[in-house]
Amino acid sequence: KQEVTQIPAALSVPEGENLVLNCSFTDSAIYNLQWFRQDPGKGLTSLLLIQSSQREQTSGRLNASLDKSSGRSTLYIAASQPGDSATYLCAVTTTGANSKLTFGKGITLSVRP
Amino acid sequence: ETGVTQSPTHLIKTRGQQVTLRCSSQSGHNTVSWYQQALGQGPQFIFQYYREEENGRGNFPPRFSGLQFPNYSSELNVNALELDDSALYLCASSSRDRALRGYTFGSGTRLTVV
Numbered sequence: 233k234q235e236v237t238q239i240p241a242a243l244s245v246p247e248g249e250n251l252v253l254n255c256s257f258t259d260s261a262i263y264n265l266q267w268f269r270q271d272p273g274k275g276l277t278s279l280l281l282i283q284s285s286q287r288e289q290t291s292g293r294l295n296a297s298l299d300k301s302s303g304r305s306t307l308y309i310a311a312s313q314p315g316d317s318a319t320y321l322c323a324v325t326t327t328g329a330n331s332k333l334t335f336g337k338g339i340t341l342s343v344r345p
Numbered sequence: 346e347t348g349v350t351q352s353p354t355h356l357i358k359t360r361g362q363q364v365t366l367r368c369s370s371q372s373g374h375n376t377v378s379w380y381q382q383a384l385g386q387g388p389q390f391i392f393q394y395y396r397e398e399e400n401g402r403g404n405f406p407p408r409f410s411g412l413q414f415p416n417y418s419s420e421l422n423v424n425a426l427e428l429d430d431s432a433l434y435l436c437a438s439s440s441r442d443r444a445l446r447g448y449t450f451g452s453g454t455r456l457t458v459v
Binding site: 236264266268273274275276277278281321323325330331332333334335336337338 | 401403
């Protein structure tokens with residue numbers, strides 16, 4: 233059974249800091265890994281999608297890496313801003329015809345002005 | 346391209362009642378899946394529909410049921426509501442090549458059971 237872990241549950245950093253959010257998963261048989269952002273009480277916004285054959289993806293100040301063999305992914309946020317404050321969720325798509333997303337519990341990030 | 350639309354945005358129901366939540370999938374997507382997110386938790390997979398048939402189900406009781414329509418929109422029905430059903434319900438659409446394209450989520454329906 234696939235399990236996704238995100239530690240720590242919460243993180244507070246000063247504005248301008250570069251930071252790394254970690255995600256680990258137990259089963260390396262995945263199609264891809266997606267990082268999502270969730271603002272309080274809202275839906276999920278996809279940030280980055282890394283296919284299983286890729287090592288990293290970049291979008292603006294965000295960079296996500298994937299090491300499938302070790303079951304790890306990181307989301308790097310450069311020059312953090314107060315507007316980056318949100319919960320960041322990592323999810324893997326399991327392989328197979330009935331594939332689905334398995335999520336971690338998320339990391340709640342607070343960027344202090 | 347239109348995104349995923351969910352309705353209603355908020356709903357309050359009494360224990361024992363039934364509820365129907367609706368989702369319109371993103372243009373070009375033919376698969377819809379539903380997730381339940383309790384407060385402080387990650388979303389949990391309820392079930393998925395492809396070509397109007399259930400195509401995978403998570404660990405949820407039969408009182409959680411769904412439909413997918415020919416235009417790929419979907420409904421989630423919950424019977425005999427319990428207090429623990431209070432959560433954010435998220436709909437996600439995808440295409441069969443979701444290995445390449447991933448999932449797109451709606452804004453969710455906040456269900457409160459009192």
